[in-house]
Amino acid sequence: MKRQLEIENIVCGYPGKFMLKSINFEVIKGSFTGIIGPNGSGKTTLFRGITGEIPINSGNIYFKNRNLKEFTIKQKAQKFAIVTQKIETPNITVEEYVLMGRFPYKKPFQFLETTEDFRLAEKYMKMTGVFKYKDTLFSELSGGEQQLISIAKALTQEPEILLLDEPTSHLDIAHQVRILNLLQRLNNQYDLTVIMIIHDLNLAGEYCDNIVMMNNGHIHKSGSASDVLNYEDIEEVYKTPVVTRENPISKKPAIFLISERVLQGKQKT
Amino acid sequence: MMRKKYLNWINIVLILLTILLAVIFLALSLGEINFSFSQIINILTKKEGIEYSILLNIRIPRIVLGAAVGGSLSISGLVLQGIYRNPLVEPYTLGISGGAALGVSLAIVFNIQQVFQGITLPIFGILGSVAMIIILYFISLRKQNININTVLLTGVMISFMTSSIIMFIMATTTSENLQSIVFWTMGSLEEPNIFLIKIVFFASLMGLLFIxxxxxxxxxxxxxxxxxxxxxxxxxxxxxxxxxxASVMTGISVSVAGIIGFVGLIIPxxxxxxxxxxxxxxxISSFLGGAIFLLLSDILARMIIAPNELPIGVITGIIGGVIFIIALTKSSK
Known part of the structure; x- marks a missing residue:
């Protein structure tokens, strides 16, 4: 198993407000990692630290044993593609949107796209199932479709690691499953490393091989989904009583919530 | 198809160039003495006589300045809209033009118009706009994640303050100075200094390439x-x-041609x-469009109350104001 990304003692955040405390973890090539944790636990801060959106105060990030600081911003964009939570909706067609993914490969005075750029954009639009919208305006599509198009754009960057910040938030279950199945397929078939922040513990349990559970700016626990998603750790971190069982079909951990009334053993009056 | 789009772009540029050429001929032909198309060709090929002198020394410099200023203001607006991702930002609404006007007014009032000879007023205009750029820079760019509405409102307030200060200066100065300030702030493409026109023209082309x-x-x-x-x-x-x-391009244009508002808003x-x-x-299209628009506005400014001239800012201001309101109502929907 090849180590692809190594996060070593990183400290980053917003001085005076919120800081991550010395984070360490590794990501294996071709793995599917979920970052979970309650609101304010530092998931997005960690994500921003890795993607370079906020500076890292101390510690190092290594990509294939090479310090990320040695990469230019363009080189980074050729290795990492990022799907953010907040998607701007410019008035451009889906094809134009997806083609933006080729920007990291443009030469200084290259103003037009190459045949290869068009070919890749088409390939990934087809793979994500949005090819039919290619001439439609991006802003006219629904949130779920826009999310798929963002993923198509990220794939057009031909990255080695795909990072996603809550790709399924605000989507109905059909779109959630569609997006996660797509990520799983990319992960399996193309050995693409996927790292995503996800709120839904059941989806995390079902789709992620590895889980990093954050709490109060540090890693509470990391490991395989069945190691991390147990009721003790979830209750400790989320301060919410849950029951965990094995999904009878996928054999992955499934989490059930219990309402206050049931917990107190009361009947509905 | 995407490739079809590139062909389409070539067509757009060719159409705009043709319109620009037509407008240039129109601007060459109209004036106190009107020339026909064939007369213009004739005069320009003969290269002699008073008509040639009118074209060469009066109309051509004016056209060159108009095209350069129109193009510069237009792409400055376009760039500011691009970086702020808001269609209502432009040099005028950000107060950059107001800063230039204030710089020039101060130079006139303090009677230092001849310190750098013919280019004194433009220099003070650029200094004024640079001052506004610095203020805006500290307000809008130093911090990250700045709210665009803050920038826009600050710009509008800066414009308002500069025009209030200019009014104060106008109210307290001599009538001679008053006339100079009014004449300058209203904006005009009449510029006797060919050197300045060359600077503006060169700056606009460099700006176009760089942007x-x-x-x-x-x-x-x-x-x-x-x-x-x-x-x-x-x-x-x-x-x-x-x-x-974008700000420097605006500063250079405004300091030579005076305040010509809204080009950077309407054209993009x-x-x-x-x-x-x-x-x-x-x-490219905004640059050409800006040039066309300003040349047409100048023709209107020269024709409406001929033989007198209207300030060109009046024409662009009226058209621009209307479009600004329409854009504002549209974007708030």
Whole structure:
């Protein structure tokens, strides 16, 4: 198993407000990692630290044993593609949107796209199932479709690691499953490393091989989904009583919530 | 098909160039003495006589200045809209033009108009706009994640304050100074100093080339700043460079031609409607569109109360104000 990304003692955040405390973890090539944790636990801060959106105060990030600081911003964009939570909706067609993914490969005075750029954009639009919208305006599509198009754009960057910040938030279950199945397929078939922040513990349990559970700016626990998603750790971190069982079909951990009334053993009056 | 789009862009540029050429001929032919198309060709090939002198020394410099100022103001507006991702930002609404006007007014009042001879007023105009750029820079670019409404409102307030200070100066100064200030702030393409016209023309072409280099960056910024960063763009530096460049281009134009408002708002807006939001075509079309618009406005300014002249800012201001309101109502929907 090849180590692809190594996060070593990183400290980053917003001085005076919120800081991550010395984070360490590794990501294996071709793995599917979920970052979970309650609101304010530092998931997005960690994500921003890795993607370079906020500076890292101390510690190092290594990509294939090479310090990320040695990469230019363009080189980074050729290795990492990022799907953010907040998607701007410019008035451009889906094809134009997806083609933006080729920007990291443009030469200084290259103003037009190459045949290869068009070919890749088409390939990934087809793979994500949005090819039919290619001439439609991006802003006219629904949130779920826009999310798929963002993923198509990220794939057009031909990255080695795909990072996603809550790709399924605000989507109905059909779109959630569609997006996660797509990520799983990319992960399996193309050995693409996927790292995503996800709120839904059941989806995390079902789709992620590895889980990093954050709490109060540090890693509470990391490991395989069945190691991390147990009721003790979830209750400790989320301060919410849950029951965990094995999904009878996928054999992955499934989490059930219990309402206050049931917990107190009361009947509905 | 995407490739068809590129052909379409060539067509758009050719159409705009043809219109620009037609407007240039119109501007050459109309004036106190009107010339026909064939007369113009005749005069220009003969290269002699009083008609030739009118064309060469009066009308051609005016056209060159008009095209350069129109193009510069238009792409300055376009760039500011691109980096702030708001269609209502332009040099005029950001107070950059107001700063230039204040610089010039102060130079007139303190009677230092001849310190650098003919180019004193433009120099003070540029200094005034640079001062506004610095103020705006500290308000809008130093901090990250600044609210665009704050920038826009600050710009409008800066414009308002500069015009109030100018009014104060006008109310307390001599009638001679008053006339100079009024004449200058209203904006005019009449500029006797050929050297200045050359500077503006050169600056506008350099600006066009330089900004075009950033077409891809501006395109990526349409997806939002953090997305652009993830595509390999150093957004902070890019935005700063483009902001300063757009402001300096405005400063140079305004300090020579006076306040000509709203070109940077109307033209990119109209052009975007016809050619879409891809900066690779928007930048060229906005430049040509700005040149066409300002030359047409100048023809109107010269014709409406001929033989007298209306300040060109009056024409662009009225048309621009109306379009600004329409754009504002549209974007708030």
């Amino acid at each position: 075009y280099f950033f077409a891809g960056h501006l395109n990526a910024l349409r997806l939002g700043e953090s997305n652009a960063k993830h595509l390999g763009i150093d957004t902070t530096t890019t935005i700063k460079i483009l902001f300063v460049f 807006h109209l052009v975007r409607y016809f050619v879409g939001s891809d900066f690779r075509i928007l930048i």
